Amino acid sequence: MARTLLNVPAKAARGEIIEIKTLIAHPMESGYRVGLNGAMIPRDIIDLFVCTYNGAEVFRATLSPAIAANPFITFSTVATESGTIEFRWTGDNGFSQTESVLIAVE
Amino acid sequence: MTAAFLRVAILPLVAGFASLALAADIPTAERRSGSEFMGPETRAMQDDDTTNPGMLWVLDGEAAWRRREGAADKSCADCHGYAQTSMNGVAARYPAFDAAKGRPVDLEERINMCRSEQQKATPLPFESQALLALTAYVGRQSRGQAIAVADDARTYPFIAAGREIFERRQGQLDLSCASCHDDNWGKKLAGAPVPQAHPTGYPTYRLEWQTLGSLQRRLRNCMIGMRAEPYAYGTAENVDLELYLMWRARGLAIETPAVRP
Incomplete structure (x- = not known):
């Protein structure tokens, strides 16, 4: 399991625009680098990030080899109802991680 | 003949005085952490624990x-x-x-x-x-606390040894650490600001490294840039240099884990 840092407000007013910040530990090895032995280091990146809010997709990003290690993704959404905001990162070598955060909307 | 002789004799003398005058310590009031030389985005990234990698x-x-x-x-x-x-x-x-x-x-x-x-x-x-x-x-656990390494009879010789390394010109470019960080801080080197080299936030997340790194890694990095032979990890020279830098940064606040460009 990779470490993540998530910043989602615990409480929000209905209709409020909230900022979400996510950071995940990942090497994002581009596949274009050469190792000390002269051989290419195989690509190992996260290629997809999806955020769902009570099951409905609210944000999606496709990631490329040019993105730095430990990708930091920040975006905003509208607080519609109380529930779960879920984040999923998937990538090379079967990488898949899901984290979720509860939000209370009044 | 006489004029040429004078020029040869005087120039090194002038150069000698100039370097003596330049190699002065940064006054306490002017000491600034590397974070003050960064852009506002990088500072914001460091200051928020949910964005600081x-x-x-x-x-x-x-x-x-x-x-x-x-x-x-x-x-x-x-x-x-x-x-x-x-x-x-x-x-x-x-x-x-x-x-x-x-x-x-x-x-x-x-x-x-x-x-x-x-x-x-x-x-x-x-x-x-x-x-x-x-x-x-x-x-x-020391974030925000003022740097205060011991400055006593036992540590003094090692602080002095670190200072000697800091001020000694070495490598193919004939630079000392002081050439940049005492004499030319605040100016630009290849577009990037030259900071004062205060180790306020180690281990530091360096965006260029895309990972966390130690102060010794940073010192070796600078020495490779000077085209000097870097000291191996764990050697006395590296630790003396670390001690001198921390003594030189006394009073500045710890920012660990810092973010640097």
């Missing part, structure tokens, strides 16, 4: 602090308890003099001494993720 290592270090290791089957917490209290202010005092070794040791070496002597475990390699994580976790 160094916190990933701090979280790993927190887990490692409680994990039992080695033949003694002891964790850091078994001896030191809560790091929040027991490690508070420790990083601000390191490198510190170790009586058994008869010389200063830095935080990484101190952690490894604990590992081999108390936990009976193998020391962690320099720059390993595990050592960086523990150092970052210990360093984090």
